[in-house]
Amino acid sequence: MSRWSRPLFWVLALAICGQGWAQSSKGQHQGIGRAATADEIAAWDTDVRGDLKGLPPGSGSVSRGEVVWEAKCASCHGSFGESNQFFPPLIGGITAEDIKTGRVAGLVRGGDQRSTVMKLPKISTLWDYINRAMPWQAPKTLTADEVYAVTAYILNQGNIVPGSFVLSDRNMAEVQAMLPNRNGMTRNHGLWDTRGKPDVKAAACMRNCGPEPRITSQLPDHASGSHGNLAEQYRLFGQVRMAVLPAVKPVAAAAAPAGVSDPGRSLADKNGCLACHAPKQRTIGPALAEIASKYRGVSDAESRLVAKVRAGGQGVWGNMPMPPYQNLPEQELRAMVQWMLKSE
Ligand code: HEC
Ligand code: HEC
Numbered sequence: 001m002s003r004w005s006r007p008l009f010w011v012l013a014l015a016i017c018g019q020g021w022a023q024s025s026k027g028q029h030q031g032i033g034r035a036a037t038a039d040e041i042a043a044w045d046t047d048v049r050g051d052l053k054g055l056p057p058g059s060g061s062v063s064r065g066e067v068v069w070e071a072k073c074a075s076c077h078g079s080f081g082e083s084n085q086f087f088p089p090l091i092g093g094i095t096a097e098d099i100k101t102g103r104v105a106g107l108v109r110g111g112d113q114r115s116t117v118m119k120l121p122k123i124s125t126l127w128d129y130i131n132r133a134m135p136w137q138a139p140k141t142l143t144a145d146e147v148y149a150v151t152a153y154i155l156n157q158g159n160i161v162p163g164s165f166v167l168s169d170r171n172m173a174e175v176q177a178m179l180p181n182r183n184g185m186t187r188n189h190g191l192w193d194t195r196g197k198p199d200v201k202a203a204a205c206m207r208n209c210g211p212e213p214r215i216t217s218q219l220p221d222h223a224s225g226s227h228g229n230l231a232e233q234y235r236l237f238g239q240v241r242m243a244v245l246p247a248v249k250p251v252a253a254a255a256a257p258a259g260v261s262d263p264g265r266s267l268a269d270k271n272g273c274l275a276c277h278a279p280k281q282r283t284i285g286p287a288l289a290e291i292a293s294k295y296r297g298v299s300d301a302e303s304r305l306v307a308k309v310r311a312g313g314q315g316v317w318g319n320m321p322m323p324p325y326q327n328l329p330e331q332e333l334r335a336m337v338q339w340m341l342k343s344e
Contacts, residue, residue, distance in 0.1 A: 060149025264339025
């Protein structure tokens, strides 16, 4: 090809490819996949955006939220959202002045224990997160109205809305305008601006390039360690990131010998017990190994523990309560307790 025809060749080639691409993106590509149905898209498209697009209709009062909170959230986050036992506190650290200015002075000053209401710049994030991820051991079980209610309760605990407030899809934007850290978002950090100077200099090296670069990442001191060692915390949902230790041992491997599938284990998994009971370390509830060793040789342990799990309760291992499981059949409770008592 001559010097001049080469660019022309590429222009034509791109034009032809581009046409094919445009066609397939209109769904006319033969034999590959099918268009998603409206229901499939709706099931997938659940996010609530910063501009509040995606919020489902609904509403909930602070007082209804308090009921949801006590039943489903307080055991981990504390009655007033103040607990820092499993997660930094949700509530605390903001003043009336912050609500006026839209920038939390405690964050600017630094050094304070940070809470969720302190950092939150967008109300949509709080709603969306609770809707998708909480309660921790049973995510996606709250109705839209319950999410509005419990969000209202959190806002009330942060003194952002009064006790008589009813949060709904229609007044979320007004609440956005009251958030104490609504002006706290910054774009003045890495990778936001892609037009400036590149942050890497890539001079291609093909051989004798010296030692491999070591890639590390680090959390600032005030943030690291506030969740404990995540690798030791068994989580039913999602991956463990920022782990300090090597891979997490799945509960199955740790608690039951390989190849043995104990029905008690699968029931405990299915019923969410393992969210609070890890094999060896105490997390929210006592470790399985601790339970087994405490009751080893106790003759009526099984029936006592079945009754305890059914009724829920606290005080044997600490102040943290276990929720009641009144609706589980007797044989299921028995199988789970038997399995737990066998842990080592
Ligand atoms: C079994 C314990 C547990 C229960 C019950 C629970 N949470 Fe959580 N919550 C957590 C943990 C652990 C995290 C941190 C999760 C993570 O980082 O992956 C968290 C995080 C959160 C956050 C995010 C805070 C932030 O700053 O990122 C919110 C908001 C929250 N929970 C609200 C709720 C609400 C509302 C309920 C009740 C409907 C609830 N939680 C019930 C354990 C729990
Ligand atoms: C939200 C966290 C949580 C969940 C979920 C949970 N537990 Fe517990 N569990 C606890 C806590 C906290 C204790 C300690 C209670 C105490 O101190 O009296 C406990 C204690 C226990 C004990 C020992 C009781 C005693 O008196 O020594 C057994 C057995 C037990 N749980 C079994 C279960 C089973 C079975 C399930 C699932 C059906 C389950 N747990 C789900 C938090 C939880």
